[in-house]
Amino acid sequence: MPKKLAFWQGNMAIAHGGIAAGCRFFGGYPITPSSEIAEVMAEELPKLNGRFIQMEDEIAGIAATIGASIAGYKAMTATSGPGFSLKQENLGLAYMAEIPLVAIDVMRGGPSTGLPTRVSQQDVMQARWGTHGDHGTIAYAPSSVQECYELTIEAFNMAERFRQPVLIMSDEVIGHMREKVVIPEPGSFPIIDRKKPKVSPEEFIPYLADPEDDVPPMASFGDGYRWHVTGLTHNDWGFPTNEPAEIGKKHLRLVRKIDRFRDDIVKYDLEQTEDAEILVFSYGCVARSAVRAVREARAKGIKVGHFRPITLWPFPDKELIRVGSHVKKVIVPELNCGQMVSEVRIALGAKAEIIPSNLVNGEILRPHEILATIEEVA
Amino acid sequence: MPREEIKPWLRTRFFPHIWCPGCGHGIILHAILRSLVDLGKTREETVIASGIGCSSRMPGYINANTVHTTHGRSLGFATGIKLANPALTVIDVMGDGDCTAIGGNHFIHACRRNIDITAIVMNNNIYGMTGGQASPTTPVGARATTAPYGAIDTPFDICRLAEGAGASYVARATIAQPVLCEQYIKRGIQKKGFSVVEIMTHCHTQFGRRNKRPNPVDNLNFFKDNSVLKAKAKDMTEEEKKGKIIIGEFVDREAQEYTEAYLKLIERVRG
Numbered sequence: 285m286p287k288k289l290a291f292w293q294g295n296m297a298i299a300h301g302g303i304a305a306g307c308r309f310f311g312g313y314p315i316t317p318s319s320e321i322a323e324v325m326a327e328e329l330p331k332l333n334g335r336f337i338q339m340e341d342e343i344a345g346i347a348a349t350i351g352a353s354i355a356g357y358k359a360m361t362a363t364s365g366p367g368f369s370l371k372q373e374n375l376g377l378a379y380m381a382e383i384p385l386v387a388i389d390v391m392r393g394g395p396s397t398g399l400p401t402r403v404s405q406q407d408v409m410q411a412r413w414g415t416h417g418d419h420g421t422i423a424y425a426p427s428s429v430q431e432c433y434e435l436t437i438e439a440f441n442m443a444e445r446f447r448q449p450v451l452i453m454s455d456e457v458i459g460h461m462r463e464k465v466v467i468p469e470p471g472s473f474p475i476i477d478r479k480k481p482k483v484s485p486e487e488f489i490p491y492l493a494d495p496e497d498d499v500p501p502m503a504s505f506g507d508g509y510r511w512h513v514t515g516l517t518h519n520d521w522g523f524p525t526n527e528p529a530e531i532g533k534k535h536l537r538l539v540r541k542i543d544r545f546r547d548d549i550v551k552y553d554l555e556q557t558e559d560a561e562i563l564v565f566s567y568g569c570v571a572r573s574a575v576r577a578v579r580e581a582r583a584k585g586i587k588v589g590h591f592r593p594i595t596l597w598p599f600p601d602k603e604l605i606r607v608g609s610h611v612k613k614v615i616v617p618e619l620n621c622g623q624m625v626s627e628v629r630i631a632l633g634a635k636a637e638i639i640p641s642n643l644v645n646g647e648i649l650r651p652h653e654i655l656a657t658i659e660e661v662a
Numbered sequence: 663m664p665r666e667e668i669k670p671w672l673r674t675r676f677f678p679h680i681w682c683p684g685c686g687h688g689i690i691l692h693a694i695l696r697s698l699v700d701l702g703k704t705r706e707e708t709v710i711a712s713g714i715g716c717s718s719r720m721p722g723y724i725n726a727n728t729v730h731t732t733h734g735r736s737l738g739f740a741t742g743i744k745l746a747n748p749a750l751t752v753i754d755v756m757g758d759g760d761c762t763a764i765g766g767n768h769f770i771h772a773c774r775r776n777i778d779i780t781a782i783v784m785n786n787n788i789y790g791m792t793g794g795q796a797s798p799t800t801p802v803g804a805r806a807t808t809a810p811y812g813a814i815d816t817p818f819d820i821c822r823l824a825e826g827a828g829a830s831y832v833a834r835a836t837i838a839q840p841v842l843c844e845q846y847i848k849r850g851i852q853k854k855g856f857s858v859v860e861i862m863t864h865c866h867t868q869f870g871r872r873n874k875r876p877n878p879v880d881n882l883n884f885f886k887d888n889s890v891l892k893a894k895a896k897d898m899t900e901e902e903k904k905g906k907i908i909i910g911e912f913v914d915r916e917a918q919e920y921t922e923a924y925l926k927l928i929e930r931v932r933g
Contacts, residue, residue, distance in 0.1 A: 309742070309745075309746060311738075311742055330924075330927055330928045330931040330932070331931055331932060333928055333932070335745050335746060335924065337741065337742075337745055337924075339738060339741070339771070340767050340768060340771035341767060343735055343738065343768075344735065344737075344738035344741070344767075344768055344771070345738075346738075347731065347732075347735045347736075347737075347738025347739045347741075347742065347768075348738050348739070348741050348742030348745070349742060350731075350739055350742060351711075351729075351738070351739040351740060351741065351742025351743040351744075351745075351746065352742040352743065352745065352746040353742075354729060354739075354742075354743060355742070355743045355746035355747045355750070356746065356747070357746050359742070359746075373732050373735075374731075374732055374735065374738075377731060377732050505709055505727035505729075505743060505747065505750060506706070506707065506709075506727065506747045506749065506750050508706050510705055510706065510725055510726055510727055510728075511727065511728075512673075512721065512722055512728045512729075512730070513728065513729040513730065513731075514722070514729075514730035515730065515731065515732060516730065521675070521676075523673075523675075523676050523722060524722065
């Protein structure tokens with residue numbers, strides 16, 4: 285059978301990847317450079333008996349998405365920079381109430397309105413700590429249009445498995461770049477659906493987690509189980525509590541359910557790291573330039589490799605420590621003033637010199653610029 | 663005491679409730695439950711959404727599908743739930759601050775969209791839970807912890823706001839007329855489209871004690887003495903209407919409901 289191919293922008297691939305994962309609800313608000321995701325959803329979802337709604341603002345966009353998820357849909361919202369800030373409050377509710385959803389941030393320059401049409405990687409720490417309070421985070425950084433498609437499927441699977449929001453931290457370059465996408469046959473990749481309660485409505489305790497995975501089964505509004513959803517810290521019954529034992533139990537489980545399974549979640553990619561003395565660590569659109577720079581440096585005889593975190597969160601620290609155990613220098617090119625470099629420093633800073641390489645002028649770091657940095661430190 | 667058939671609708675496991683003794687919210691809770699029971703709704707098909715505040719704790723006490731969300735945002739969540747599953751009966755209970763301050767944008771757009779949700783706005787003219795700060799419905803001259811010299815900004819008329827924004831059904835009563843409350847809530851639930859039932863209630867703890875109505879009975883008497891039916895108010899001068907609460911049904915119209923429009927769109931697209 286011939287391969288099914290498409291020539292898509294990254295944003296389009298995210299929308300189609302969501303649909304392939306079973307997403308049938310999109311709630312959002314227009315914002316550059318993410319709007320194409322909403323536009324594809326507006327066109328495609330009605331054809332599939334799905335639901336698209338343009339809400340009155342970013343806050344309502346994620347609120348409707350959470351509502352649809354509570355009613356049993358796989359649901360998505362998408363935004364950029366300022367919109368990502370606005371969504372933080374309700375992202376927090378979804379972490380606390382354990383409601384699965386996928387949220388996309390196509391990163392542009394900030395702070396504030398910043399650079400609506402220009403690329404940045406300035407939201408990667410906001411992805412981890414943007415909403416108030418502790419929680420486990422799952423966030424992916426795609427580096428190609430193919431990955432936009434595949435990671436959106438993965439994001440839905442993780443959202444459904446762990447009952448929480450999962451983020452895709454795309455960027456303006458990846459979002460608007462067109463590339464060939466090989467569309468996998470339906471059925472050729474795993475699809476995870478949220479666990480449903482196995483007990484009767486009378487026996488249902490909505491936040492009683494299964495000990496094997498720390499995730500409570502989730503009923504949908506309308507399927508006969510009556511339960512209470514709240515952003516207040518709650519007990520197993522889903523009801524607000526001020527009881528220290530119940531508070532601690534809930535809170536620690538929110539973090540533990542991700543920590544326990546971080547090995548299942550973490551994804552990364554390596555390029556010529558075996559004998560590397562210099563390591564370049566980069567992600568998203570920058571990794572495309574960096575990998576090319578590494579290959580060119582290798583041709584010049586420099587022992588350099590590349591580490592690309594595909595999950596920014598959980599951060600692949602164990603993997604980075606293993607790969608980087610013999611490197612002397614780590615270059616960290618980022619389109620921000622130094623964000624993920626802090627994590628690299630925690631992982632490798634005691635053994636290797638960490639060299640940040642930052643660009644915040646709205647442009648992407650080009651291969652020859654990264655190559656120049658490699659040659660400079662070699 | 664509630665009727666027998668109302669008791670299964672209460673999560674008595676979570677009592678006592680957080681409301682002060684004498685709070686009007688219980689009268690509204692009872693009116694909502696009587697309405698649902700009389701309309702033959704089941705707990706399984708009923709969703710009660712809320713935001714933040716004293717009023718927004720109500721869903722926790724109702725044994726249905728309940729969702730207590732973020733401040734002012736409940737209509738966004740309720741919209742997602744209703745669009746995902748239009749067969750559900752969705753009620754959104756809100757306070758005056760929740761509905762008209764932080765949630766004002768969501769409120770007018772839910773009215774405009776005319777989605778089949780019943781918003782029950784419990785208007786006590788104050789932020790009660792946070793300690794008696796002025797809200798967008800605090801009357802001019804009334805005292806609040808953030809208006810110690812009396813409020814100076816013009817309050818919203820929630821019913822006129824809802825009417826202007828496009829709601830299909832708009833009515834107002836006070837807790838001194840529980841039968842009327844029930845009647846309007848029922849009509850709001852039955853109406854295909856966005857319905858707003860504003861119920862004037864009191865916060866004697868935070869509003870009353872700063873405004874010469876410190877006891878629940880003072881407030882009930884205030885509502886009894888100052889409520890004027892819409893039909894009667896028609897013939898009153900602006901001067902005579904000053905300080906009065908006009909009660910009655912203000913809007914009852916037929917208009918395209920949002921989820922029906924969306925399902926028609928799906929039919930059209932899918933041919």
